[in-house]
Amino acid sequence: MFFTYLRRELRRRRKAALVVASGLALGIALVIVVSSVSSGMGKAQEKVLQSLYGLGTDMTVTKAMETSEEGGERPERPRFSFDARAEGSGEEQSTDHVLVQGFQSLADSTVDKVGEQSGVADAVGGLSLQVVKVSGEFTRGRFQQDGQGGQDGGQGGPGGAEPSEGGRVQGGGADFDVNSYSVYGTDVTEPELGPLTSSRITDGRTFKASETDAKVAVVDSAHAKEKELETGDTVTVKGTKFKIIGIATAESGDAAADLYLPLKQAQTLADAKDKVTTIYVRATDSQQIDSVKSAIQKNVSGTTVTTSADLADTVSGSLSTASSLATGVGTWLSVAVLVTAFLVAGLLTSSAVSRRVREFGTLKALGWNSGRVTGQVVGEAVVHGLMGGVLGIALGLAGAYAVTAISPTLQAELGGGAGGSGGGPVGGPVGGPGREAAAKTLEVALTAPVGLTTVALAVGLAVAGGLVAGAFGGWRASRLRPADALRRVA
Template identity: 45%
Template sequence: MFTTYLRRELTNRKKQTVIIAIGMALAIALVIIVSSISSGVKAAQSSVLESVYGVGTDITVTKTATASSSKPPSFDFGSGSGSSSGSSGKTNLSQSTLSVQRGTSTMAASTVTKVANTSGVAAATGVLQLTENSFSGSVSSGSSSGTSGSSSSGSSSSGTTGSGTSGSGQSTDGGPAGGFGGGSFSVDQITVEGIATSSTTVGPLTSAEVTKGRALRASDAGKDVVVLDTTYAKTESKTVGDTITIGDTTFTVVGIVASTSSSSSTASDMYIPLDTAQELSGETGKVTSVYVSATSSSDVSSIKTALEKKLTKATVSTEADLASSVSGSLSTASSLVSNLGTWLSIVVLAAAFLIAILFTISGVSRRTREFGTLKAIGWSNGRITRQVAGESFVQGIIGGVVGAIAGLVGILVINVIAPTISASASSSTSAGGPGGAGPGSAATAAAGSGAANGAASAAGRAASSATEVVLHAPVTVEIIVVAIGLAITGGLLSGVFGGWRASRLRPAAALRSVA
């Protein structure tokens, strides 16, 4: 009886059923698409952050930067460091320095032990993030003749103090001194990361895979071995077994790694044993960052609070904190989905519910004689309410199913188009820390006698490397179930209001009305 009556009423009122179902379908489709895009944006943010500090890293600990940590690199020629040579009127200068990344402060390696002993911490490892700045260039000497008497060509010698360049000439017969005729200089910046060779569960290389050779292992401690990022290895035409110079020390390439995320590179150009990095840079017993893995994701907040109390001079960041530093169009997409997308879904869903309720109540008002007759033959208020609610329930199911199909089609279209969004792990203008200069960062300056100053300044302006991330909108069963559940909820809600309105009709008044 119930099913037969339900089918007949839905068939006789096709227009109302279609309007309610379409309204629900549009709302549900929008909810599904926005939810999927939101999941895709979060996945994109995670892939960018993975290239910075590694998979499984829940918290990072760094020391708050000081003014001294923001000083640009300097080069000193003529004091026994660097090298110079001259031929054909030119003097060649070159020097490399290995130091902590600009804008980064160091902390005692014992901090790693303090962090590891904190309740809820599953693993912790320290890293030393360094930058190798290589200065190279040449200056040429010039000559001039005096205005009276005769003058011989000036012979020049060169020297550099700090990052400035100077030259002197010798002249005879009162002629003016000859000086440097000009020169060009370049500064190449390479990122080097010292990592604990015994740590494999947390850290920058947990988000990387070995493509050639092997990863660093415990037996490599103290040795001059290096693992290269695949992008840097290709740029420098290096492979396993080759040698490379870092800070005037020759290293053997034992492996090449690539990020597990196809859209980004690893955090540094090179990876060497932590103790070796400390010795080369003169930062013995120091680290720049501590990467932390929590026993449970629910413990991250409490661990952060505990570490902030224990390490008062350190900055403790979670993945959520670092996600806010992701810039580019990915950041814009994240804000759009979080704000406009979410509120738009809520508004459209509320509008769909309201339309369903109004149409159901309006339909009940037009069925006054019908419900009056049913009451006259013995139908109870509860039975009439269940009948109206059953009709709305079916309309909600129809709207939910159609909306789910429309949402899946929308997601399919997005994934076929595969839009790319730009992302950078930091908007900072100084290298260092998570989101520092990416692989292969370089700064070059060319000028006259003051070129060294410009080159050194350029070295300190390492911009974060941008990457293109393909936005993929995932489909999950949970999203579909929740969306259909919302449609059914809307149908039941409209059915309750409509049934309540129908149950308040009095048989006598209903029978006197005209349908």
């Protein structure tokens, strides 16, 4: 009897049912679109952080910032020395200076100490370096006496004598080129942790666990293209030749470094034996990252711990703006539309009950109690809500698909100061490869994935909307008395 009456009443009031369902559908569709876009923002942010941290990394540990007081010891700055030869003018000279990023490093014993902390699943150290290469040549000048043609003499050039009275030196000088690139020393025995894991080997191979002190290198694809390097070639750093065994391509954003070397080789190049700049940490439980961070800060002195959440807070640019709109304005707009849709659905249902006074009064006169009449009204409202849910899910999926199809490009900028320790060399960033990528602008494509949780939320909202509308109408229907119907019939 319930379902028969329900089906008949829904057929009779198709227009009213469509109005109620449409209002709920708009609110539900907006919730789906906002939720899916917010999820897309999260995934875009994960891509940015992944390019900084590496896969599986929950936090990094770097040396705490040291404030240099006036008169205190200051870090050594790069110095370049060249011979000013009297003979051999025009001979090219070059020198490499290998600097630890940020001039801050930790003892590699700190890696073991961090790994012993409660909640730490794995910890691995790495050394981030900046190589500054200066190359060029001196050109000897030509001494010319007043009123006479120039004559080669060895004067005025590097190492030459002072010009005599009545003459001058023309030409000569120096032409030097300064080139810098980043090098990262990776622990080849821990291939699953560190910034190299955010890149994919597109040619050759990665390091073997046995190559802890081998003269081999993996080159980032962008750097390889710029320098015209291929697998099998060699690169020279500070007079040491390394064989390129692989080309790595960053999965998202910029690569962590231009060149990757075994950690021991990087330490030798930088005269930083048993030193690391960054410790990459994986927690046993992603829900306990904050407690692991606190434990490391408490038990490992002189360090700064930076989690992915800390870096996420530094994200700016259009990605941050869009994320704020989706999570802030979008969420409140969705709530406002939903509340409005629920209220409209309830008022329309209540209004429909007022027009059905005769019907419900007659049913009560025939023996229907208030609970049965209320249940009938609530049942109709829930069906309206489910209809709105189906329509809203369809509209929401269409909106999310449109966003994914368009895939607008967003820019993400990350400040290099999070957990840093001062400025790096040659304007470089601090704390390892992650800090270097953080100083650059990354572009990510926005998608709007719709998960089962979002669909389940939409169904729940549809049922909730029907119940709210039914509550309005049911309350109104429960107050009707058979005498009202008889009075209106008369």
